[in-house]
Amino acid sequence: MIKNAAKKLYVTLIFIFLYAPIVTLIVLSFNASRTRAKWGGLTIKWYGALFRNDEILQALFNTLFIAFTSSIIATVIGTIACISIMNLKKRTRTLIIGITNIPMLNADIVTGISFMLLFISMGMRFGMETILLSHITFCIPYVILSVMPRMKQLNPHTYEAALDLGAGPIYGFFKVVFPDLLPGVFSGFLMAFTMSLDDFIITHFTKGAGVDTLSTKIYTEVKKGIKPEMYALSTIIFVTVLVLLLLVNKAPSENKKQKTKSI
Numbered sequence: 001m002i003k004n005a006a007k008k009l010y011v012t013l014i015f016i017f018l019y020a021p022i023v024t025l026i027v028l029s030f031n032a033s034r035t036r037a038k039w040g041g042l043t044i045k046w047y048g049a050l051f052r053n054d055e056i057l058q059a060l061f062n063t064l065f066i067a068f069t070s071s072i073i074a075t076v077i078g079t080i081a082c083i084s085i086m087n088l089k090k091r092t093r094t095l096i097i098g099i100t101n102i103p104m105l106n107a108d109i110v111t112g113i114s115f116m117l118l119f120i121s122m123g124m125r126f127g128m129e130t131i132l133l134s135h136i137t138f139c140i141p142y143v144i145l146s147v148m149p150r151m152k153q154l155n156p157h158t159y160e161a162a163l164d165l166g167a168g169p170i171y172g173f174f175k176v177v178f179p180d181l182l183p184g185v186f187s188g189f190l191m192a193f194t195m196s197l198d199d200f201i202i203t204h205f206t207k208g209a210g211v212d213t214l215s216t217k218i219y220t221e222v223k224k225g226i227k228p229e230m231y232a233l234s235t236i237i238f239v240t241v242l243v244l245l246l247l248v249n250k251a252p253s254e255n256k257k258q259k260t261k262s263i
Contacts, residue, residue: 022238029231047236050229059217060233062128063197066213070135071192077136078143078192079185085144086151097148100141111138112205119206126208134206135196142195143188150184 029047033040050056085096103111115134124130154177162172178185200215207216218230 025231026235026238029228029235031228031231034228046228046232050232050236053227053229055212056217056227056229056233059212059214062211063213063215066128066131066135066203067193067196070132070139070196071189074136074139074192075143075185075189078140078188079147079181081140082144082147082151086148097144100144103138103141104145108199108201112202115202116205126206127211128208130206130208131203131211131213134202135199138199138202139192139195142191143185146188146191147181147184150181154180 030042030044031040032043032045081100085093085100088096112134115130115137119126119130119133158176159172162176163169167175198215200219203213204216204219207213212220214233218226221227221230
């Protein structure tokens with residue numbers, strides 16, 4: 001009895017520590033007062049002010065554009081790289097996999113400074129292009145990490161059978177291999193998108209003047225006080241991500257139910 005109560009208390013405390021900050025953020029987004037220390041009643045005026053704030057909306061657009069573009073390109077490059085790595089000899093494959101894991105283990109500040117020095121030595125002008133290049137680069141290892149387990153589960157004889165039956169290399173790949181890789185590719189895309197969306201340190205070192213993402217914009221706002229519009233924006237982002245997660249998790253369960261009914 002005491003053991004079960006302790007387990008429930010432990011789980012409850014974990015959920016409180018995880019979600020209390022988010023609940024506080026959502027509550028403050030409906031606070032009529034500009035100060036966090038005073039409750040001024042319920043209001044949605046900060047949501048209206050958010051969509052009238054051109055600076056925040058531009059930062060949001062930059063963030064989503066960089067996240068979508070870098071994650072799509074990183075997913076394509078990472079998937080191709082994963083296929084190539086799996087066709088190498090075992091010793092070479094182990095070495096290459098170890099090298100691709102280094103950026104994930106490396107400190108973000110070291111990676112950010114490295115990118116900054118590289119772009120300076122190449123004479124590149126800091127801006128959207130340098131942010132995109134850096135995000136694509138550090139997202140590729142996460143895609144490889146997500147696709148690699150699916151590659152290891154593939155049966156190579158199915159692709160060979162498709163070629164023997166007259167399918168071309170490209171057609172055979174997209175008809176036989178790619179459908180099995182798709183879950184790993186999709187999870188790699190989501191991982192890359194999340195890492196790009198959440199990044200601050202690397203973006204801070206590679207962005208130019210006048211280019212801001214949400215993370216760098218919020219960092220700038222902290223110095224002079226966070227505007228309540230940021231609470232509203234963070235709430236919208238949280239709700240959107242929550243809905244997407246529910247939809248993504250609901251789709252496989254529905255497919256399983258349909259397969260069970262058909263059987």
